[in-house]
Each structure stands twice: as structure tokens, then as C-alpha cells.
Amino acid sequence: MAKELLMGNEAIGLGAIRAGVNLVSGYPGTPSTEILETVAKHNSGGRIHVEWSVNEKAALEVAAGAAYAGARTLVTMKQVGLNVASDPLMSLAYVGVKGGMVIVAADDPGPISSQTEQDTRCFAAFAKIPVFDPVSPEEAYEMVGDAFAYSQQYGTPVLLRPTTRVCHGCAAVELAEAADENVPEGFVKDTGRWVIFPRLSYENHRKIEERNEELSRLFSSCRYNAAEGKGTLKKAVAAGGVSYAYVKESLPEDVKLLKIGTPHPFPEALAEEFLRGLEEVLVIEELDPVIEKELLRIAGKYHLPVTIKGKLTHDTKNAGENSVESVRDDLRRFLPDHEELRAGNADAAAEMPPLPVRPPVLCAGCPHRASFYAVKKAAHGRKAVFSGDIGCYTLGNSKPLDMVDTCLCMGADVTIAQGLHIIEPDAVNFAFIGDSTFFASGMTGVVNAVYNQTDIVLVVLDNSTTAMTGHQPHPGTGTTMMGETVAKADIGKILEAVGVRKIVKADPLKLGEAVAAVEEVIDEKGVRAVIFKSPCIAVTKPTSLYRVAEDACTSCRQCIRELGCPAIVNADGKAAIEPSLCSGCGICAQVCKFGAIQEVG
Secondary structure, X not given: OEEEEEEHHHHHHHHHHHOOOOEEEEOOOOOOOHHHHHHHHOOHHHOOEEEEOOOHHHHHHHHHHHHHOOOOEEEEEEHHHHHHHHXXXXXXXXXXXXXXXXXXXXXXXXXXXXXXXXXHHHHHHHHOOXXXXXXXXXXXXXXXXXXXXXXXXXXXXXXXXXXXXXXXXXXXXXXXXXXXXXXXXXXXXXXXXXXXXXXXXXXXXXXXXXXXXXXXXXXXXXXXXXXXXXXXXXXXXXXXXXXXXXXXXXXXXXXXXXXXXXXXXXXXXXXXXXXXXXXXXEEEOOOOOHHHHHHHHHHHHOOOOOEEEOOOOXXXXXXXXXXXXXXXXXXXXXXXXXXXXXXXXXHHHHHOOOOXXXXXXXXXXXXXXXXXXXXXXXXXXXXEEEEOOOOHHHHHHOOOOOOOOEOXXXXXXXXXXXXXXXXXXXXXXXXXXXXXXXXXXXXHHHHHHHHOXXXXXXXXXXXXXXXXXXXXXXXXXXXXXXXXXXXXXXXXXXXXHOOOOEEEEEOOOOHHHHHHHHHHHHOOOOXXXXXXXXXXXXXXXXXXOEEEOOXXXXXXXXXXXXXXXXXXXXXXXXXXXXXXXXXXXXHHHXXXXXXXXXXXX
16 A cells, blocks of 8 residues: 555545546536546546546436446536536436446535535435545545445445545545456346336335435444544534544544534434433534534434534534634634633734735736627627626626626526526627537527527637636547547537527637627627637747837826736836736737837747
8 A cells, every 4th residue: 555645636536546437527617627637647548438528417427327337437526517417416316326426526615616605415415315525635535435335235326525625635645456447247228227207216216215214324333424532521513524624623632523424314323322411512514504404303303402503503604614713713612611722823813914815817818808808899888788607707707807797607698698688688798608618508508599589699708728627628629538639519610500690700819800700790680609719828828928118108007907917017107017927918019009018029
């Protein structure tokens, strides 16, 4: 056995390889992305099929098909991606699998990089499938193998719910020898099993409830659940996930602690035994009161005179992620007689200088800035609404661009724009979508607009990558995660095929051309599209740099006021360009009326 310093996502990926995974599919989304990339990196000989699917629904369905044939499959996504995959997941929970299937849905308390704070433990209970909640990268590594074992034994998909601090935290992980390779048996036709009908669903529902009762009993002796401590104090603490690690840092030795690593099915027998003889229990968890509600239910079921405190009683916060400091404060209020909890590091924290404010902003030279600016120029003076989407271009809402009026979820720009136009037909409704998002969830919205003859201007911001999550390939890039070169899916041809009659392409870094492209379609009727194609600055090298000729600069600050590029700064009243940030896009030079911004090679 070897020990390696691993990020949590790397540990999960290597844990899946150790467990004999045959297929890994997913859609990139922080904080889950590196799991699939780790498998691809360590996929010697191409034994494992690895793919970025077009969205989470497709990823889950591909994995389900492989699991029907006896393969061990891993599906990766972030918590909001589980919403996209929920349609097949709910049915798959009833149909089941033959090989093992583990679905990693990485939760993002905070949220740090997501639209919502969503608790996958609740989704597991809703779907009636098991869920594992790791404390650390080390435990996540171990849990993957056990999750596969339970999945294969009970014929059910199993959820693994790491949170951001587990996904992106690093730890020394003891790597075990690889397990025997899983050889899929192959698909065996059985319409009574694989074809979901109401009668089959009813019978399987009954079996699921029986299975979950059995798992609850088994999980009471599972190594990921434990009642710790021998103290006689009538107060105790319960915790799960990374919050358990925070509790361990501060909890006095004479206080009992209940660790929950399998929130569903809940280890009822273990929890009942833990609660007996206690008067108060404080629950520390992220995000929803999952453990808290289960302990309340068990206390009521067994008539135990114990008070359960947590989110529902406002003894812990009910939003955002926990931290060592916040948990220590919770414990201090719950255990006021423990001197060691009062002696915190408040003084040291007070001496720390405030962190600099860093508002999210498009990168210097990002082609999306140029695209937004061109549309803004072309739509000036008109009543217009700009519907945005999930991706780097969501940052187009920042001033001075101020070009994203709505943002709901992936692909919703196209359909939100339709609803807005139906109610306000006098407005020009723009829908901004990226190339990866177009393939993931934008195409159906376009078909809907064409079918229902809704007037919208679709603006595709094609930067030839999935930029926000780390530059993963997609159908428009011509490469796969298996290293194959394939034909690129052409967005223009797809739009034409579904009935978009007016399609104009332009380079957003050529400002005049870009503005003219928008002006060409803005007064047309029906669905019309502008495709702005220019690669992300992270996947291309700058060809030139720009500088401000100080003697020509009039201090009008138009370049700063209108573009908001981080590379352009105010230096003693005049504009200046930071050469280390300039990517040579040249938009600032095209905006400057006085020719003060010049190319330097």
C-alpha cells in the first residue's frame, strides 16, 4: 500500500478505479469536475470508458445502460446537475441495476460556485436510495468501494455526497491494491425487470421499502456510523460530513458524539441506543436538518425524553457552510460550562487584516466581453431584455457591461426569453448561451421557440471550450475524454436544421463586424441567431499586446467606463494597460476615439 497526498476528488476517482469501475460518465460542474478527469488520467490502456456526456441526464442514462449489462459505473455531477438527472434517477431507483452504480453529486454549501444550496441527502430520501456522506478525502476513497458493493448486492443506484471542502480538500490517502477487474456479464433480456410499467413499479416500491429497512439495520453497525465517547454528561452532539471533522477539533472529551456517514437509510438502532439517557443533543450538519429530523423522529417513536437542537430550533444556522470557527461557537453556546470552548482564537482572528474585495469579473481579453459590448451597442436606444445563462458569461451582469438581466439555470436563457416576449412583444429579447451549454440544454428551447414562432434573438457565445469548469471538451470541440478525434458538431448547422432561418456569424473581437451582425438580425421576426465565435483566452496564446500612448490619452476614461477590462487601469488620471494581463484582444483600441491605444507587437 502507498500513501499519496490527494485532493478529495482525486481520491474518489482513484477509489472508483480500485473498485473495478468499467464506465465513468458525467457533466463538468464545480466542485465535482476533477473526479472524472482523475479517472481519465489514470486510465491506462483505455480499460475504462470515460466520457463527458452532453448533460447529466444523458450521463446517467448511459451509465444505467452499462449497469444493466453488469458493468460497474460511476456518474459525476454537482448538486444542481442532479436536478437534470432526476427524471431517469427516480425511475432507475425502481428498476434497479445489475452491475454497481455510484452517482457522485457534489454539494456546494455556501454556495461557493452554484445557483443554489441543495442537499443531496434529501434527494436520496426522495428517491429512496442509499447515500454516503464522507467526512474527508480518506473516507471518500473508502466509501466509493463500499458504495459499489452495496449497489451491486442490492441492485440499486447509490449516491455519494461529498461537499466542496471534501472535494477540494487535500489529505494523505492510503491507496490499497486494485480490486479484481469487474467483467460485465452482458445484458440479459427480461422485460419483467427492465421495462418499467405501473404494476412493476408497485411491486418494486414494496421491495424498496423492505430493502431500506434492512439497510437501516445494517448501517447501524456500518463503520461509517459510530457512537463515540464514554462521558456521563446528559448533553451530546451528532454530526455528519465535513461538519463531523469540525466538531472533533473542538469537542471536549467528556461529551458523547454520534457520527452519521449514511444519512439514508438512517441507522435507527444505533441512534436509538445513543439517545437513551440523554437530555439534549445538538446536531451539526450542512445544509438541511436531515440528521436533526431523523433524531426527532426516533425520539418520538421510542418516547425518549430528549431535546434535539439544531437548525429547526435556531441553535445552528440554517444556511451556508459550517467552519471550525462557527462550529466552535455553536458548541460554546451548547456547552457553556466547558472552559476550553471559551478559550478560542478570537483575538488572533481580530488581528487579521480584512481580505481584499475581489468581485467576479470576466477575464481580461475574454471574447464574451466583446460580444456583450457589440450587442449593447447594436441595441442602444431600444427596449431590450438580455436573458443570460450559467457559465462564464453570467459575469456579463457586472457593470459596466450590465448585460445579463435574468439567469435561472442551464438552458433557460432561450425559454425565459420566449416567456418574456410573449408578455412584452414590444421588447427585443436576447438570449445569451455558451457553446457547451447549447449542447447540454439549449437545443430543446430553440426547437420550442421555432415551433411556437416566438420572436427572440439567440446569441451563441462560442469560445470552443467549457471554460467555467476548467476547459473540458464538448461535442463542438472535436475531441473526447478517451482521446479520440471526432467530427465537430456544428452549431450553425444544428440551428438551420431545426428551422432557424436567419443565422449570422461574426468574430466578436472585430467590433464593427460584430455590431453589424446584431443589427442585421435585430429587426427580423421569429427566431434568429448570431454566433460569436472566438476562442477562450485560456486555450489560445496572445498574438500581440496593447499599450496606451500617454500623450494621446485625453483621460476620457471611455475604455474603463464601458469595457471594465481588468487589464485597463487608471494611472494618475490616464488609462494604462497592465501588460501581464493584456491578451491582445484589441477591443479597447477599437473603442478609443482618439487612437490612444496602440498595438505594440
